[in-house]
Amino acid sequence: MSQAVSLLENVRIVLVHTTHPGNIGGVARAMKNMGLSRLYLVKPKHFPDEQAVWRAASALDVLDNAVVVETLDEAIADCSLVVGTSARGRRIPWPLLNPRDCAEQILPALANNEVACVFGREDRGLTNEELQRCNLHVHIPTNEDYSSLNLAMAVQVIAYELRMACLANEISHDEMEGWDAALATADDLERYFVHLEQTLIDMGFLKPKAPKQLMSRLRRLYSRKRMDELEVSMLRGILTATQAWVSKAGKGK
Amino acid sequence: MSQAVSLLENVRIVLVHTTHPGNIGGVARAMKNMGLSRLYLVKPKHFPDEQAVWRAASALDVLDNAVVVETLDEAIADCSLVVGTSARGRRIPWPLLNPRDCAEQILPALANNEVACVFGREDRGLTNEELQRCNLHVHIPTNEDYSSLNLAMAVQVIAYELRMACLANEISHDEMEGWDAALATADDLERYFVHLEQTLIDMGFLKPKAPKQLMSRLRRLYSRKRMDELEVSMLRGILTATQAWVSKAGKGK
Numbered sequence: 001m002s003q004a005v006s007l008l009e010n011v012r013i014v015l016v017h018t019t020h021p022g023n024i025g026g027v028a029r030a031m032k033n034m035g036l037s038r039l040y041l042v043k044p045k046h047f048p049d050e051q052a053v054w055r056a057a058s059a060l061d062v063l064d065n066a067v068v069v070e071t072l073d074e075a076i077a078d079c080s081l082v083v084g085t086s087a088r089g090r091r092i093p094w095p096l097l098n099p100r101d102c103a104e105q106i107l108p109a110l111a112n113n114e115v116a117c118v119f120g121r122e123d124r125g126l127t128n129e130e131l132q133r134c135n136l137h138v139h140i141p142t143n144e145d146y147s148s149l150n151l152a153m154a155v156q157v158i159a160y161e162l163r164m165a166c167l168a169n170e171i172s173h174d175e176m177e178g179w180d181a182a183l184a185t186a187d188d189l190e191r192y193f194v195h196l197e198q199t200l201i202d203m204g205f206l207k208p209k210a211p212k213q214l215m216s217r218l219r220r221l222y223s224r225k226r227m228d229e230l231e232v233s234m235l236r237g238i239l240t241a242t243q244a245w246v247s248k249a250g251k252g253k
Numbered sequence: 254m255s256q257a258v259s260l261l262e263n264v265r266i267v268l269v270h271t272t273h274p275g276n277i278g279g280v281a282r283a284m285k286n287m288g289l290s291r292l293y294l295v296k297p298k299h300f301p302d303e304q305a306v307w308r309a310a311s312a313l314d315v316l317d318n319a320v321v322v323e324t325l326d327e328a329i330a331d332c333s334l335v336v337g338t339s340a341r342g343r344r345i346p347w348p349l350l351n352p353r354d355c356a357e358q359i360l361p362a363l364a365n366n367e368v369a370c371v372f373g374r375e376d377r378g379l380t381n382e383e384l385q386r387c388n389l390h391v392h393i394p395t396n397e398d399y400s401s402l403n404l405a406m407a408v409q410v411i412a413y414e415l416r417m418a419c420l421a422n423e424i425s426h427d428e429m430e431g432w433d434a435a436l437a438t439a440d441d442l443e444r445y446f447v448h449l450e451q452t453l454i455d456m457g458f459l460k461p462k463a464p465k466q467l468m469s470r471l472r473r474l475y476s477r478k479r480m481d482e483l484e485v486s487m488l489r490g491i492l493t494a495t496q497a498w499v500s501k502a503g504k505g506k
Contacts, residue, residue, distance in 0.1 A: 030406055035396040058399060095428035100417065136428075140413070141420055143288040146311060153283055156406045157413050160393070164353065167394055175348035175389075 004166040005035055007110040011162060013155060014040040014075045014118040016126060021046040023122065025055025025063065026152030032059035034159035035166075039066040040075040040116075055152075072118065072130055080113035081106065084126050084134030085154060087147065094137045102138040103161035117158055122151055181228035188232050192239075193219060199239040202246045257419040258288055260363040264415060266408060267293040267328045267371040269379060274299040276375065278308025278316065279405030285312035287412035292319040293328040293369070308405075325371065325383055333366035334359065337379050337387030338407060340400065347390045352411055355391040356418035370411055375404055434481035441485050445492075446472060452492040455499045 069075050076082045120126035200206035322328050329335045373379035453459035
C-alpha cells in the first residue's frame with residue numbers, strides 16, 4: 001500500500017440513525033472498495049443484521065469492526081476535523097463544499113489526525129444541530145429534480161474523491177501506461193509513412209503528379225493514435241507483402 | 254436546467270447481462286440522481302422485476318424508458334464514442350483512463366453525439382471481445398485488495414464524474430457562496446480589532462505595556478474565518494455592551 005493511500009486509515013465514516021441495515025452493508029462495501037475501514041454507527045435502528053451482511057459482500061471485516069455508539073459526540077470526540085454531508089438550502093447557510101474540494105481540504109488533515117465524515121438519516125439527513133457540530137459541510141451536486149442520493153451511494157462518492165485525492169500524485173494520466181510493447185518513435189512512424197507512400201505509388205493508387213490529400217489524410221489517421229513498435233512493424237509487414245504482390249504482378253504482365 | 258448539464262441527455266448507460274435486477278434499479282436511481290436518463294439493458298436475466306422497482310426508488314421513469322436489446326451491438330450502434338469499464342490487467346492492454354480523465358474525454362463528444370458507457374456482468378465484467386468494441390476503457394481506482402465494485406456503485410462514480418465535468422465551469426469553489434449576509438470587508442474587520450483591543454484594555458485584560466501575543470492570536474482566530482457584516486456587528490455589539498459595563502463599574506468604584 002502506498003504512503004498516500006494509507007492516509008485513508010485516518011478517515012472515519014459516521015452514519016447517524018441509519019434505518020435500513022442493507023445500507024450499512026452497502027456503505028461497508030463502498031468503504032472497503034476505496035480503501036477505508038473505520039465505520040462508526042450512531043444508534044442504528046437494526047445492527048447487527050443479516051441484510052447488512054448480505055449487502056456488505058466481502059467487506060465483513062468493516063462491519064465486524066464497526067463501532068456502535070449512542071451519540072454523535074461519542075463518534076467524533078477525538079477527531080480534529082468533522083465533515084457533514086448536507087443538502088442545499090439550510091436555514092442558516094454554512095460553508096458548503098463540493099466533494100472534490102472537500103477531499104482536498106481533508107487530505108492535509110489526515111497526515112496527523114483523524115477526520116470524520118458524517119452521513120445522516122436516509123430520509124432527513126443530518127439535523128441542523130448535528131450539522132453545527134461539523135467544521136465543514138459537503139454537498140454532492142445531484143440533479144435538482146431528484147436529489148435524494150442513496151446513503152451508500154453518497155459514501156461511495158465521498159470515499160472515491162478521498163481516494164482520488166490521495167492518489168493524485170500517483171495516478172497516471174497516460175492512457176498508454178502499462179502497454180505491452182515499446183511505443184513507436186517519430187522515426188519509426190516516418191519510415192512507415194515513406195514505406196506506405198512508396199507502396200501506394202507501386203500499386204498505382206497514389207499518383208505522384210496528382211497526390212490529392214491522400215498522404216495527409218493517412219498521416220493524420222495514423223498519427224493521432226500512438227502506435228507501438230509491434231503495430232508499426234505489422235503494418236510495414238503488410239506493405240512489404242503488398243509490394244511483393246505488386247512486383248510479382250508487374251513481372252507477370 | 255443549464256446548457257452544460259443538458260449534455261448528460263446524450264449519455265447512454267449500457268448494462269450487459271446483468272444478473273441481479275436490484276442492481277438495475279440501483280443503477281436507475283444513481284443515473285437519475287446525476288441527471289442521466291437513458292438506460293440500455295443487453296439481455297438482462299430478470300427484467301422487468303419488482304426488485305428493480307424497489308431499488309429504483311423514485312427513478313421509475315428511467316426503468317420504464319429502459320431499452321432492452323439482445324446484443325451489445327444493438328445497444329451501441331448509433332454511438333460515436335463507446336466507453337467500456339474494465340479491471341486492470343487485461344491480456345491485451347488497452348488505453349486505460351481513470352474516471353475523471355475519461356469524463357473529460359467524453360464531454361466534448363456529447364455536444365453532437367451520443368456516447369455509451371458500457372458496464373459488464375456483476376461477476377466477470379466485460380469480455381475481451383466486448384471491450385474491443387469500445388473506443389476507450391475506464392478503470393475505477395479501487396483498493397487493490399478488494400476491487401469488486403457493486404455495479405450500481407460503478408455507475409454512480411462514472412455518472413458523478415460526468416456531472417462534475419459538465420458542471421466544471423458552473424460549480425462555485427467559493428464555500429461562502431449563497432451566504433445570507435454580505436461578507437465583512439478588511440476595513441470592517443480592522444475596526445472590529447481596534448474596538449476589541451480597546452475593550453480588552455478597558456477591561457484591564459490586555460496590558461498595553463505587556464500585551465504578550467494576545468491580539469496576534471485573536472487576529473489570527475477571527476481572520477481565518479471569513480465573517481459577514483452581521484457577525485462583525487454582533488461581536489461589536491457585545492464589545493460595546495462590555496465597555497458600558499466596565500465604564501459603569503468604574504464609575505461605581
